Amino acid sequence: MNSIELVDLLVIVGYLLGIVGIGLFSVRKKKQTSEGYFLAGKSLSWAVIGASLFASNISTVHLVGLAESGFTDGIVWGNFEWFSGIELLILAFVFIPFYLRTKITTLPQFLEKRYDSRSRVVLAIFSILAALFMHIGVSLYAGAVVFENVFGLSIPVSIVIIALATGVYTIVGGLTSVVITEAVQTVILIAGSFTITLLAIYRLPEIGITSYEELKMAVDPNRFKIVSFDTAKTGFSFTDMLFGHLILGIWYWCTDQTIVQRVLGARSEKQAKLGALFAGFLKILPVFIMVIPGILAFALFRQEIGNDTKSVLPVMITHLMPIGLKGLMVAALLAAVMSSVAAAINSCSTLIVYDVFNKLNPNLPDRRKIFIGRVTGVVVLLSAVIWSPFLGNLGTIFELINQMFSILAPSIVAVFLLGILSSRGTANAAFYTLLIGSLFAASVFIVEKYLPIGGISNYISSPDGMGINWLKQTYLFFIFSSLLYAAISYFDKKDQVIFPGFYLKVRSPSTLVNWLSVVLILSMLILYWTFY
Structure with a gap:
């Protein structure tokens, strides 16, 4: 997109002003308390939680x-x-009951209740670094690339514009502003992606494709097979993806403060569970409105795109969307980046206030907590603005960061999951699993990236070396961390401490929650059977 029409520009500017206005309007005339600022006063309903979870997850890098x-x-x-x-089903049925019934504000606080303060400190550090360098920094850079392509603005200037627009309502309004704006952004994200999908389908008859069967033959039927994984091309098998993603997914959806904070703000356990299930249903959509458009682009614009595969979405916007709708799609891309950035700023503020300052002074008044939260938001945002322009190649850094998450995720998941499922885990087991598990994974990462063995670079994942790709490494690290946790707990029985009332009594189940869970599982089975 080398130029933009006035109508599209007005749509984009209107979106930016509208989102900031909605964010500020949502907290007007409200006397803010710390619970209101950081947890939305524990007033969130299932619809807002689910939409917010979805919007926080979908970034601009995601769409592209x-x-x-x-x-x-x-x-x-x-x-x-x-x-x-x-x-998300695991979040609903395994983690949410523990989080809400122990009345925590942050996930590091949960580890302190289950184990001790050492684990709380380690997880707080991990969580803040993840929010700053991945959720905020990468998202800002991705949004700036969109601004550069649309307006011709430089990356640094674009980053500042997006950071200002997002920071105003996030820092002023707290979690309430974040989730309300994310609910709106979910609608914009889905509407923009759905529109470009329909326009691509509408264009197919112009190249002689009038049926689904003809489309499959034009692009190769294997493109519509969900488990047809080309191991030789990707280096992954379907099993690697299944188990590796399971560990990364439990870490992301169930133990990452940026995501789980929406659940902690729920008005009830039932609303929290329904919100997680709603997000699960929403996560069905991206395949149809974000992945399949790429397949349609292969049929329609193969020549225009050529080897520049990162231009797939920009080419589709340029060739398919008329004046006005281009602005809608750019707004959808901006919605993706702003929702991710807002969620991470809010989680960083919460972590700093409750896991640092409130720990040092448990008697901090509400007004002081909110002030510290806002100052933290400003500092975190400024830090991300300063470092994110240096990311360079977006595709490379995004892949690198995903692999780096495989360093932290396995040990965190082991400590959370085993701590919930068993009463035998000890404080020492949790602390040393977090440290040793992460250091072991980091050592493997450094050897993989920077220390060739026997003249072979990437020795661990290379077929000429060990041939263990990073997704397989992820679940192998989890097995290592779990065994370490179990071994330390076994030899450390005298230090077992069970938080009073930690292991929950079974409550009367919600019929609605249970039926929707069954529907979600059946939906997934039908989808896999259809695209097998």
Whole structure:
């Protein structure tokens, strides 16, 4: 997109002003308390929680990357979306009861209640670094690339514009502003993606494709097979994706403060569970409105795109969307980046206030907590603005960061999951699993990236070396961390401490929650059977 029409510009500017206005309006005339600022006063309903979870997850890199994946490989990468439904079920039935009934504000606080303060400190550090360097920094850069392509603005200037627009309502309004704006952004995200999908389908008859069967033959039927994984091309098998993603997904959906904070703000356990299930249903959509458009682009614009596969979505916007709708799609891309950034700023503020300052002074008044939260938001945002322009190649850094998450995720998941499922885990087991598990994974990462063995670079994942790709490494690290946790707990029995009332009495189940869970599982089975 080398130029933009006035109508599209007005749509984009209207979106930016509208989102800021909605964010500020949502907290007007409200006397803010710390619970209101950081947890939305525990007033969130299932619809807002589910939409907010979805919007926080979908970033601009997500939109561009899924379109590219559809163009190059087909819907097989949609497994990353559909697997999330299972992980959100785990959030609903395994984690939410513990989080809400122990009345925590942050997930590090949960580890302190289950184990001790050492684990709380380690997880707080991990969580803040993840929010700053991935959720905020990468998202800002991705949004700036969109602004550069549309307006011709430089990356640094674009980053500042997006940071200002997002920071105003997030820092002033707290979680209430974040989730209300994310609910609106979910609608914009889905509307923009759905529109470009329909326009691509509408264009197919112009190249002689009038049926689904003809489309499959034009692009290769394997592009519509969800488990047809080309191991030789990707280095992954379907099993690697299944188990590796399960560990990363449990970490992301169930133990990451940026995501789980919406659940902690629920008005009840039932509303929290329904919100997680709603997000699970929403995660079905990206395959159809973000991945399949990439397949349609292969049929329609193969020549225009050529080897520049990262241009799939921009090419589709340029060639398919008329004046006005282009602005809608750019607004959808901005909605993706702003929702991710807002969620991470709010979680960083919460972590700093409750896991640092409130720990040092448990008697902090509400007004002081909110002030510290806002100052933290400003500092975190400024830090991300300063470092994010240096990201360079977006595709490379995004892949690198995903692999780096495989360093932290396995040990965190082991400590949370085993701590919930068993009363035998000890404080020492949790602390040393977090440290040793992460250091072991980091050592493997450094050897993989920077220390060739026997003259072979990437020795661990290379077929000429050990041939263990990073997704397989992820679940192997989890097995290592789990065994370490179990071994330390076994030899450390005298230090077992069970938080009083930690292991929950079974409550009367919600019929609605249970039936919707069954519907979600059946939906996933039908989808896999259809695209097998």
